Amino acid sequence: MSFALELSSVSKYFGEFRSLNDVSLTVKEGEFFALLGPNGAGKTTLINIIAGLSRASAGTAKVMGFDVVGQFRDARRSIGIVPQELVFDPFFSVRETLRFQSGYFGLKKNDDWIDELLHSLSLMDKANSNMRTLSGGMKRRVMVAQALVHKPPVIVLDEPTAGVDVELRQTLWKFIAGLNEKGHTILLTTHYLEEAETLCNRIAMLKGGAVLTVDTTPNLLKKHASQTLNMQLNGVLPASLQARVLKANVSEGRYTLALNGPAEIEQILAQCRIEHLDVLECSIEKPDLEEVFVQLMSGGKK
Numbered sequence: 001m002s003f004a005l006e007l008s009s010v011s012k013y014f015g016e017f018r019s020l021n022d023v024s025l026t027v028k029e030g031e032f033f034a035l036l037g038p039n040g041a042g043k044t045t046l047i048n049i050i051a052g053l054s055r056a057s058a059g060t061a062k063v064m065g066f067d068v069v070g071q072f073r074d075a076r077r078s079i080g081i082v083p084q085e086l087v088f089d090p091f092f093s094v095r096e097t098l099r100f101q102s103g104y105f106g107l108k109k110n111d112d113w114i115d116e117l118l119h120s121l122s123l124m125d126k127a128n129s130n131m132r133t134l135s136g137g138m139k140r141r142v143m144v145a146q147a148l149v150h151k152p153p154v155i156v157l158d159e160p161t162a163g164v165d166v167e168l169r170q171t172l173w174k175f176i177a178g179l180n181e182k183g184h185t186i187l188l189t190t191h192y193l194e195e196a197e198t199l200c201n202r203i204a205m206l207k208g209g210a211v212l213t214v215d216t217t218p219n220l221l222k223k224h225a226s227q228t229l230n231m232q233l234n235g236v237l238p239a240s241l242q243a244r245v246l247k248a249n250v251s252e253g254r255y256t257l258a259l260n261g262p263a264e265i266e267q268i269l270a271q272c273r274i275e276h277l278d279v280l281e282c283s284i285e286k287p288d289l290e291e292v293f294v295q296l297m298s299g300g301k302k
């Protein structure tokens with residue numbers, strides 16, 4: 001089994017503060033992997049260690065088998081990082097920025113690939129525009145192109161869609177999904193959980209610098225979240241069903257009940273009939289990643 005990313009017992013201290021606590025994770029080649037967690041969970045710290053921008057206080061990190069400290073150059077060549085912040089030189093044009101970045105990797109004749117990147121990210125008509133004249137979304141696209149100038153097998157995106165409009169988000173995801181189909185490994189951090197749910201094969205959830213869980217998206221949904229039944233009744237929910245209540249608006253007779261499979265609906269409706277209650281509205285809701293996230297972050301079942 002070859003791993004694109006391999007983290008073994010990685011910890012990071014800032015003085016007394018432990019930003020990462022004994023994190024071990026592996027991402028297989030070709031995976032689309034999400035690193036999720038609330039603000040301050042340690043996602044960017046982890047990415048900085050993988051990128052070789054920050055040193056782990058303990059533990060080791062490898063990119064495509066290369067140690068990020070001992071084999072820094074090979075590890076750095078294997079990875080493209082799209083940072084959370086927009087970092088650019090305001091005096092360069094888009095093309096110059098990408099040529100410059102190519103130079104860092106010793107790539108002199110890279111214009112064909114640069115053109116392909118500009119085209120795929122709809123930046124061709126901005127190729128000669130000065131970076132400072134671009135909108136935030138355009139700058140974000142350049143950050144993506146910049147991370148890819150050396151065709152890295154592993155691509156890390158740190159909240160690439162924060163503050164990005166719907167159209168760009170879709171363009172970006174289509175492009176990144178295409179790269180993943182071509183075999184690139186993708187590591188993504190995002191606060192848009194539906195993006196992670198749609199795109200990623202596996203998800204790690206981080207809290208307080210520690211990994212709470214790592215699993216495939218369907219397994220996380222199966223293990224940590226249940227279906228729910230939304231009902232509106234012409235009265236108060238029977239006492240026998242109160243234990244199932246997840247949310248209620250008693251004055252309107254609206255209830256959201258936990259459901260361990262559709263077979264239980266009949267039982268619930270039967271209880272309502274016994275109490276002579278009419279069901280005015282009834283719908284089943286599928287679990288989503290947000291529910292899993294909220295449950296895990298609030299210390300619910302793992």
Ligand SMILES: Nc1ncnc2c1ncn2[C@@H]1O[C@H](COP(=O)(O)OP(=O)(O)OP(=O)(O)O)[C@@H](O)[C@H]1O
Pocket residue numbers: 014017019037038039040041042043044045046
């Ligand atoms: N250079 C630093 N010095 C001191 N503390 C730091 C430093 N960098 C990060 N931290 C702390 O480490 C913790 C993790 O920060 P990090 O930026 O990795 O979180 P994150 O999961 O990326 O959060 P967000 O979702 O807000 O981007 C935070 O409490 C942060 O304040």
